[in-house]
Amino acid sequence: MPVRPAELDRLTVAEAADRYVELVRARTLTGALSPATAEVYARDVGTLVELAGADVVLDDLTGADVDAILLAFARKPDGRTTAGRSASGTAAKGVGPGQSPSSQARFRRSISALFKHAALAGWVQLNPMTRSAVTAKERGGLRPERRALTREQAQGLIGAARELPQAQTGQNKRRDQRTELRDAVIVLLLTTVGPRVSELVRANVEDFFTNDGVRYWRIFGKGGRTRDVPLPGDVALVLQEYLARGRPDGQDKALLLSWRGRRLARGDVQAVIDRVQRRVDPDQRRTVTPHGLRHTTATHLLADAVDMDAVRRVLGHSDLSTLGRYRDDLPGELEVAMRTHPLLRDRPPT
CATH class of the missing domain: 1.10.443.10 (Intergrase catalytic core)
Structure with a gap:
């Protein structure tokens, strides 16, 4: 089982992205990844830098930050929108102003892989993806898993x-x-x-x-x-x-x-x-x-x-x-319900 380094390396998002992309591209030399797949990872990691902020320390990102990044990516204009328009100027079927559900799911997998490596490499104390409330669904895109606010x-x-x-x-x-x-x-x-x-x-x-x-x-x-x-x-x-x-x-x-x-x-x-x-x-x-x-x-x-x-x-x-x-x-609601049980209120003195 891999052991996480004892000391944390407080890399910025941009620094971590550069190191990770180098590792991904190196895997193409051994045949572990195809060059096309490596470039997809690199592109998604570059988008992460854009949305999170290049100078932000990677370890400072929280689950809420990851949620915001995922949903911001979902709303980004799809580069295929213009190309996907018909001669009449209408959008082609399935091409909308935001990212497609499959692109959203792919982006989530890409940054999840980066954070998994970051946790093992000692770039983050805790993988923020484990605190994310947004899940990827191929048919429906990214959606908050727990929709109600606490x-x-x-x-x-x-x-x-x-x-x-x-x-x-x-x-x-x-x-x-x-x-x-x-x-x-x-x-x-x-x-x-x-x-x-x-x-x-x-x-x-x-x-x-x-x-x-x-x-x-x-x-x-x-x-x-x-x-x-x-x-x-x-x-x-x-x-x-x-x-x-x-x-x-x-x-x-x-x-x-x-x-x-x-x-x-x-x-x-x-x-x-x-x-x-x-x-x-x-x-x-x-x-x-x-x-x-x-x-x-x-x-x-x-x-x-x-x-x-x-x-x-x-x-x-x-x-x-x-x-x-x-x-x-809601977190803790069962404990509250049992603590204020209606059958145990106003008990007669013993």
Whole structure:
């Protein structure tokens, strides 16, 4: 069994990549690897350097950093897109703006091999791939394995969103180019209400109303169904502030507008989440998608013993059984459940 060196060699990502690529290419001389395969490894490792940062110390990369790198690679434009277009200018079938699922899986295998070697060579104390929550699926591409944020991660994201209105105050941007309040509304609605991203970008200002002092969002969901969901008080206040001084003036009735006054698209929402995540403490930060925040809402409402039918109505499902797909496991929740067992509360004195 290989023994890991006693001392750690704190190489930068670029230095580690250069050494690893030299070793990979040397294996072509013995016939262990074909030159074409070696060049694929070299190209993927070069992409890792680009996405991680050449001067970052390899051992400083965490599982969350690896998640961010994998998902950033998945969103990189595919170099074959232009070549894959037909004469009419439309993309060829199966060629999209990002990397194909097979390319994503290959990239993950390439950097996994690098980190495995790094752990044995003493370049890292712990292989960060073992802490990664992103898995590769040939048909579906890279997906977060655990989609719901933990309570600490979700609270870190919510805290960063709450601070955005104060950050806007000190900005030197023109008023019509400031998006901090809008970004705060996006993150708070996704994290606390859990709408589908399509429901969020379709929302109009007129869909929000007040009844008996409570702010509601009338959400237009699948199959033409609507649901009125009350907003948490803090979220309602940020929404009101956005409508009063953060939303650009324009003819569009959409709730969420770009600074140019156009309705946001689904892809814009992920960019907003990523931007807010960069303000979160690294110990609480984890890459997440809009759908992952929907899972987060369901998971934590159910974990806090909120009535299942109420959660179903918040999420807009017609059947309680569907909630099972949105309920993710949380670390330590079984221990908490048994520690606060309902049959052992308020025991009569012995």
